[in-house]
Amino acid sequence: MNTNSTVRDVRSAATELLRAEAQQTDRHPITDEWPELDLATAYEVQAQLIADKVASGEKIVGVKLGLTSRAKQQRMGISSPLTAWLTDGMVLEAGVPIPTEKLIHPRVEPEIVFVMGERLAGPGVTAATAMASVRSVFAGVEVIDSRYIDFKFTLPDVVADNASSSRFVIGSVERDPRELDLALEACVLQVNGVVVDSATGAAVQGHPAEALALAANALADRGLAIEAGWIVLTGGLTDAVFVRPGEQIVAEFTNLGSVTVVGS
Numbered sequence: 325m326n327t328n329s330t331v332r333d334v335r336s337a338a339t340e341l342l343r344a345e346a347q348q349t350d351r352h353p354i355t356d357e358w359p360e361l362d363l364a365t366a367y368e369v370q371a372q373l374i375a376d377k378v379a380s381g382e383k384i385v386g387v388k389l390g391l392t393s394r395a396k397q398q399r400m401g402i403s404s405p406l407t408a409w410l411t412d413g414m415v416l417e418a419g420v421p422i423p424t425e426k427l428i429h430p431r432v433e434p435e436i437v438f439v440m441g442e443r444l445a446g447p448g449v450t451a452a453t454a455m456a457s458v459r460s461v462f463a464g465v466e467v468i469d470s471r472y473i474d475f476k477f478t479l480p481d482v483v484a485d486n487a488s489s490s491r492f493v494i495g496s497v498e499r500d501p502r503e504l505d506l507a508l509e510a511c512v513l514q515v516n517g518v519v520v521d522s523a524t525g526a527a528v529q530g531h532p533a534e535a536l537a538l539a540a541n542a543l544a545d546r547g548l549a550i551e552a553g554w555i556v557l558t559g560g561l562t563d564a565v566f567v568r569p570g571e572q573i574v575a576e577f578t579n580l581g582s583v584t585v586v587g588s
C-alpha cells in the first residue's frame with residue numbers, strides 16, 4: 325500500500341493506478357486524496373490510463389460494463405452502471421490459469437459476452453438496435469482486481485480504475501443471439517464443485533441487450549462508439565467470488581456452454 329503519494333490531477337491518478345497494478349499493491353481510494361474528483365474527470369483518468377496501456381503496446385479490443393446487475397450494485401454499494409475498456413493484455417485464453425501471483429485480490433464473475441458485427445454508436449440506441457449490430461454471443465468470465473483496498477470505492481474511484489479490469493475469458497460456444505432468449509439464459513456458478521450462486525441474463529439491466537444499448541449511449545456522451553469486431557462484456561450476472569491458488573470456478577450456462585477457470 326502506498327501512503328505517500330498525493331493524487332490531485334488526471335495524469336498522477338492514472339500513473340498511480342497503473343503503478344498499483346504493476347506492483348500488485350492495493351491503495352486507498354483516489355477520492356481520499358482528491359475528494360473533488362467527479363465522474364467526468366474520472367472518465368478522463370480512465371482514458372489516460374488506457375492511453376498509457378496502448379502506448380506501451382496494448383490494443384483496445386472492446387468495452388466492458390460494470391455494475392449492471394443488482395447483485396453487483398448491492399455488493400459494491402453503487403447503483404450506477406459504468407463503462408470501461410478491454411485490451412488484448414486482458415485476454416486469458418481458455419485453459420490458462422488465472423495468474424493469481426501477479427494480481428492483488430482477484431475475484432471472478434460470470435458474464436454474457438457479445439461480439440459486434442457492426443459499429444454501434446449512440447445516442448438513441450435501443451435494445452433492439454443494439455441487438456441488430458451483434459454478431460455472436462458467448463459465455464464469459466471476468467477476473468476483476470480492484471486497485472483499492474478491500475474493493476472499497478466510490479463511483480468516480482472505480483471509473484478511474486477502469487472498473488477493476490484485470491483479465492477475461494470467453495467460452496468456446498458461439499451462438500447467434502437472435503436464436504436465444506438471453507433474458508432467460510441461466511448461469512450457475514460453482515467453486516470447487518459447490519454451487520455458490522446463480523442468475524439469468526435478466527439480471528443485467530433486464531436483458532444484456534439493454535446493457536449494450538446503455539454502453540453505446542454512455543460512450544456517445546464522450547464522442548465514442550463500439551466498433552465492429554469488438555468484444556462487449558455486459559457486466560457480472562452474480563456477485564463476484566474470490567479465486568485463490570488451486571481453486572476451480574465453473575460458470576455453467578443453459579445454452580452458451582460453460583467456462584472453467586483455475587487459480588494458479
Ligand code: 0L1
Binds near residue numbers: 391393466488564
Ligand atoms: O461486471 C461488473 O459489474 C464489474 C464491476 C467492476 C467493479 C467491481 O466490482 O470491482
Ligand code: MG
Binds near residue numbers: 388389390433435
Ligand atoms: Mg465484470
